[in-house]
Amino acid sequence: MSGNPKIAVILFPATNCELEALRACKRAKIKADLFRWNDNKAKLKGYDAFIIPGGFSYEDRGRSGIVAAKDPIMDTIAREAFRGKPVLGICNGAQILVETGLVPGVKFGKVEMALTYNQRIKKGKILGTGFYNDWVHMRTEADPKRSPYNFFTQDTVLHIPLAHGEGRFTINKATLEDIKQQNQTLFRYCDKDGNFIDEFPINPNGAIHNLAGVCNKEGNVLSLMPHPERTINGQPIFDSLAEYLKTETGKLKPVSKLAPAKPAPTKMATQTKKPDIVITVKMIITDNEERTMENAAHRMGLKDIELRKRKYFGFHLNTKKDLLSVAAKIIRSGELINLNKEIPTIYIKDKAYKYDKTSGLHIKKLKANTAKKFYIIDKDNYAGKSMQANLEPYFQKKELQKVEQATQWMVASKKQKQINQLIDSHLLFNPHAMKIVAVS
Numbered sequence: 001m002s003g004n005p006k007i008a009v010i011l012f013p014a015t016n017c018e019l020e021a022l023r024a025c026k027r028a029k030i031k032a033d034l035f036r037w038n039d040n041k042a043k044l045k046g047y048d049a050f051i052i053p054g055g056f057s058y059e060d061r062g063r064s065g066i067v068a069a070k071d072p073i074m075d076t077i078a079r080e081a082f083r084g085k086p087v088l089g090i091c092n093g094a095q096i097l098v099e100t101g102l103v104p105g106v107k108f109g110k111v112e113m114a115l116t117y118n119q120r121i122k123k124g125k126i127l128g129t130g131f132y133n134d135w136v137h138m139r140t141e142a143d144p145k146r147s148p149y150n151f152f153t154q155d156t157v158l159h160i161p162l163a164h165g166e167g168r169f170t171i172n173k174a175t176l177e178d179i180k181q182q183n184q185t186l187f188r189y190c191d192k193d194g195n196f197i198d199e200f201p202i203n204p205n206g207a208i209h210n211l212a213g214v215c216n217k218e219g220n221v222l223s224l225m226p227h228p229e230r231t232i233n234g235q236p237i238f239d240s241l242a243e244y245l246k247t248e249t250g251k252l253k254p255v256s257k258l259a260p261a262k263p264a265p266t267k268m269a270t271q272t273k274k275p276d277i278v279i280t281v282k283m284i285i286t287d288n289e290e291r292t293m294e295n296a297a298h299r300m301g302l303k304d305i306e307l308r309k310r311k312y313f314g315f316h317l318n319t320k321k322d323l324l325s326v327a328a329k330i331i332r333s334g335e336l337i338n339l340n341k342e343i344p345t346i347y348i349k350d351k352a353y354k355y356d357k358t359s360g361l362h363i364k365k366l367k368a369n370t371a372k373k374f375y376i377i378d379k380d381n382y383a384g385k386s387m388q389a390n391l392e393p394y395f396q397k398k399e400l401q402k403v404e405q406a407t408q409w410m411v412a413s414k415k416q417k418q419i420n421q422l423i424d425s426h427l428l429f430n431p432h433a434m435k436i437v438a439v440s
Contacts, residue, residue, distance in 0.1 A: 005048040005245035008035040010077070010093075012057035012068045017090065017229065021053040024229040028242035037068070041076040048245050049086040049148075050077055052093030054163075054227060061289040062296070063430065064115065064166045065095030070296045070427060074100050078108075086148045086241060087221045091164055094213075094223035099430070103223040104171075104179045105216035111426045113171035113214070115225070116433035117382055118164070119206030122199055126206075129382050133163035136204050136226055137190050138212040142183045147219035150186060151240035157194045160234040162204060162226040169211035169225075170432050176209060186222060187213030266423045268374075269435040275314030277327050278347040280408055281337050282310055293427065302422055306412040311342075312375045313387070314404035323348045328360045335390045370412065372419055373439035376429045377406035408439065 009021045011034050018034055025032035032051070035044070044050070058067035068074065074096070081087045081102060089097040094115060101109045120127040139157045140150040171179075179185055188210040189203045190196050196210050197203070203210045205225075213224035228234020290309040297305045313336060317326065327346045330336055337344050339357060346353040346361060354364040377384075381404060388403035409428055413419050422428070429436050 004031060006031040006033065006046075007049045007051055007241075007245075008033055008044060008047040010050060010052045010073065011036045012052075012055070012071070013037070014056040014059050015053055015092070016055035017053040017092075017227065018055075020227070020229040021051050021090070024235065024238040025051070025242075027232070027235055028238040030238075030242040030245065037071055037073050041073055044073075044076050044080055047080075047085075049241060050080065050088070052077075052087070052089040052096055053229070054091030054093060057092055057096065058292055059288070060092075061292040062427070065092055065097075065099045066427060066430075067292055067296045068092075068096045069099035070300055070425075072299060078102060081216075081221050084218070084220055086244065088149065088237075088241065089221075089223050090229060091162075091167070091225055091227060094225050095166065097221060097223045099426075102221050103214055103216055104175065104184050105218075105221065106175060106178055111430060111432070112175050113169060114430040114432035114434075115166055115223075116168050116170055116430070117166055117378065117380075118168050118204075119380075120200040120204070121206050127200060129386075131163075131165035132167075132204060133161065134201065134204060135159060135161050136212075137192050137194075137202070138187045138226060139190050139194050140187055141196075142186050146183055147186055147215050147222060148241050148244035149213075149215075149222050149224075149237050151243050152236050155194060156236060157190065157192065158228065158234055158236065159192070159231075160226045160228050161230050164205070164225060167207070167225040168205045169207040169209075169214060171208060172432065179214065180209070182217055184215050184217065184219075185209060185211055186215045186219075187211075187224060265420075266426075266431070266436065269437045271437055271439075273316065275404065276317045276320060276348070277315040277323055277330070279313045279315070279327065279330065279336065280310040280345050280347075281313075282343045282345070284341055284343060296427060297422055300425060300427070302413075302418045302425075304413045304415050304418050305422055306371070308371065308410040308412075310408040310410070311337075312377075312404075312406040312408040313384075314402075314406075315400065316402040316404075318398055318401045324353070324361050327353070328355070329394060330391065331355055333391060333394045335387065335394075369410070371410040372412075373408060373410050374423075374428070375406040375408040375437050375439060376434050377404060377437065378434055381405070406437075 097103045189212050191202050215222045228237045294307040352364045353361040383405035384403045
């Protein structure tokens with residue numbers, strides 16, 4: 001590597017930690033430039049490393065990181081990573097790298113792990129879920145210089161902030177064992193003395209194996225959830241990257257194959273028990289998430305795909321009496337829907353109903369629709385459990401048996417092959433944190 005190395009800090013729509021990343025590079029005495037997602041991607045060849053900072057790329061539409069992961073610029077960054085160039089993804093950037101399949105990269109192009117909703121677990125009990133921010137400790141458990149980001153000893157404990165809602169690394173046991181054996185579990189949450197304790201608050205989000213940062217096999221690509229760029233305490237990571245770039249010490253070998261793994265056909269989950277009441281909710285105004293996800297599918301080459309999105313709620317009840325009144329009560333609670341912005345359709349015993357504020361439910365005639373329907377639900381169904389807790393004050397005790405909350409996608413295309421490709425691409429769901437169910 002000749003001359004003065006320089007880093008491209010990648011800016012997506014709604015990225016918000018790019019300035020902190022630039023400052024961290026400046027402190028490490030290495031040149032860094034902002035590089036926008038829609039700039040000439042050929043220019044990226046002139047950079048020696050890349051940082052994908054935190055924020056809310058594309059407003060987290062779909063799920064955190066997924067739309068940016070399908071952006072054409074990531075194809076170019078992947079090619080540069082295969083040449084051996086370092087790529088550091090922080091928080092939202094970590095989510096993007098996981099969704100591209102660059103991390104853990106056991107089989108490139110295959111989604112092998114997820115960054116999903118936080119769980120704050122202590123003594124086996126979930127104390128809370130969702131967004132969490134605090135200062136945490138982490139350290140590397142790999143040998144020094146395993147990667148461009150750990151040119152320091154294992155006893156270096158970093159005290160840095162984190163702030164995220166979907167930061168819990170989850171992965172199947174077999175792949176976890178693979179990445180542990182290959183020293184890809186580069187950073188783990190620990191206490192102030194460096195002990196790995198799998199309990200909140202030391203493990204702040206319930207990540208499997210206390211994972212805070214996971215790299216690919218070659219070590220040059222790192223998904224890191226906490227924010228080292230926000231504090232001088234995290235500077236060792238950027239100083240390590242600078243030293244690596246300036247000295248080429250321990251230069252990493254490029255990956256030999258660029259061809260992504262062929263996705264396996266998706267296995268649909270089945271509805272073991274049909275809900276007593278299903279309510280789907282449509283926005284009155286344009287659904288920006290719907291449009292963004294369809295545009296992402298088109299950028300992937302699936303030009304014939306049309307997407308429509310609805311909120312999906314499935315209600316399993318302990319009593320089957322007067323389901324129309326139960327559905328009206330759910331809607332009137334205001335917990336489920338804002339009638340000024342949204343339109344519900346209620347399904348009870350294979351009949352569809354519309355809702356009127358004054359007169360309640362009425363039979364609704366549905367237009368013929370050939371679109372395939374799927375709903376995407378978190379495997380842990382936290383949103384449904386939360387909704388059930390919100391609704392229970394409106395009902396008698398244990399009247400609500402179970403509430404499922406999901407996203408329903410209606411996928412239309414004249415080409416069944418494109419529908420299959422869309423599902424297998426995992427644009428709509430991450431199989432390590434979610435399941436997809438075909439709606440009959």
